Amino acid sequence: MFELIKTEGRARLGRYTTAHGAVETPVFMNVGTQAAIKGALSAEDLERIGCQVLLCNTYHLHLRPGDGVVKSLGGLHRFSTWSGPILTDSGGFQVFSLAQLRNIREEGVTFSAHTDGHRVFMGPEESMRIQWALGSDIAMAFDECIENPAPYDYVKRSTERTARWLVRCRDELVQLKQRDDTVNPGQELWGINQGGTYRDLRTEHMERINELDLPGYAIGGLAVGETAEEMYEIIETVEQHMRRDRPRYLMGVGTPANILEAVARGIDFFDCVMPARNARHGHLFTHEGVININNARYISDDDPIDARCDCPVCRRFSRAYVRHLIRSGEMLGMRLAVMHNLYFYNSLLADIRAHLREGTFERFRREQAEKLSKRI
């Protein structure tokens, strides 16, 4: 259930209640693909860095350890020990980005697993069965994530099929949730809008999704090579056709600036591997911009990564120590870098919410958008 608390322009302050607690929005979901955050962060760490929602992946967990295993252990919450809300991605994106030798038909997709090459079939029903077994709070619809650019006719046929798949997802989950051995009876299905960069297809697809009256919607297939301006325009187009009383999730986005701009255009949920991936390369977010901790200037720098940051890393360790760990190939370097970057994102979203509450978001966006993504 989504409650719209306050708006400023198109930006929205809200609260989304799941079977595992409420989420204050706008929110950044922390990506734990295989039921763990890359960089050795556990559910216990997530509690310390202000995470509200853990995002796990259907495709990966189906391959390893298997959704049957997770279900037998009581579902993803018990398995990972994360007791807050969990969203599972449908596997659609991974089938199209990771798997080999895809064969797409109306029923679904046959592909070779990236782990060992064995053939797997996944369609809307399979994706729902896996997510139902995992017991996430929000299950995402199985969709085709189209390459960018793609021909108009292909995108049109694909979004029409994704719309048909959505009906099958809904029907399957309704059936599954009637079973006595349902892990999470409160699990909900969100639809995913596709349509590439074609506004009419995006709009048409969104109208089709609306017919199902689902509790939430995502915009997928963005941040795949188009310019930021194109992305913002598509959000503006689709957003006009999204119900105001439903949460909107922009999948896989993005930089701090992207997030500020998308919030200004009415987006509530975000996820992105960027904070973790940047951390891996020593690119650390600060309130003054992005620093590269590998830079020689930090070798004897006794200051924290970001003097204005309250994360467990900045409260205790120096830039010099974090740099030494990363340069020496110590796993701890990765852990501290990821922990800091995720905390930075989670607290950026907390700041956004505070400014929405105060009615000062627009000023905050103008002041911060450029600064936070700048390399210094």
Add this chain to the structure above:
Amino acid sequence: MFELIKTEGRARLGRYTTAHGAVETPVFMNVGTQAAIKGALSAEDLERIGCQVLLCNTYHLHLRPGDGVVKSLGGLHRFSTWSGPILTDSGGFQVFSLAQLRNIREEGVTFSAHTDGHRVFMGPEESMRIQWALGSDIAMAFDECIENPAPYDYVKRSTERTARWLVRCRDELVQLKQRDDTVNPGQELWGINQGGTYRDLRTEHMERINELDLPGYAIGGLAVGETAEEMYEIIETVEQHMRRDRPRYLMGVGTPANILEAVARGIDFFDCVMPARNARHGHLFTHEGVININNARYISDDDPIDARCDCPVCRRFSRAYVRHLIRSGEMLGMRLAVMHNLYFYNSLLADIRAHLREGTFERFRREQAEKLSKRI
């Protein structure tokens, strides 16, 4: 300062006071070669897993980030944020195990760094200057760690040189500690006994070390291929020539059984990379023996790694989850495995101390020695 609190047979319960606090002995030191524990554990984690002494490495820290850098940041304690006792190994072992193209002379050793091949010279004075700059509480003497087996004549010449090096170490550290910019004025030098498997050379060398009246001693050059029985016999031989009012450190040892047997022979300090290395391979210590978490039988096992363990991992996570993480190549798997194994070692030593206090160590050793190292 070492205080001998109680004995049972040759086993000793004691307390060693350093410039950064007291250490209850027997103790297992946790190996943080590059000022961090392998497996993404920080000083904060060490506080949670019962670590008393952090062991860091002169050779590695000299190469990266450089002892000058660590000194400029206030020494190893401030750098790593570990506020308890720190022991630094002298670099001798690494020069002989890691470095290439060694050239040993009376002055010291010239070698190629394992990181980038550049030529480095290290002798007793250099090792002391580095350890003085790092500011550890216990600095180890620079020694030649002899291969096993090695010819009698070579071992004899080598231990004689190591004895001469010890005098130079002591003289250098006395000089250094008079400097105003000394990081840790309470730093102490411990000698290292060598002599391969030749008892007369071991004894002779120990007598030479005794002449210097140092605050502690180590037995080096063991656990390098000789049988456990041979190792125990050498300990028995050397121990008779060690002062009772000084702590004894058995370098690089060993399995839980090795530790119990060495405690029974009068050893107080231990260190070993085994808990971390075993963790890397999924070999986890339990009170029933060693389990291999990769084993298929643990795939749906909801129990903790060790039902009798109170570590942060066993209190929260299942075998199934730890197995999944390790099998999926998630860093978090390594972190949890290392955390558990180190906690196991630290609490084994706490148990040993408790039994020494109660006068029941001998029974504990008989019951546990075989069991704890058994593969199940």
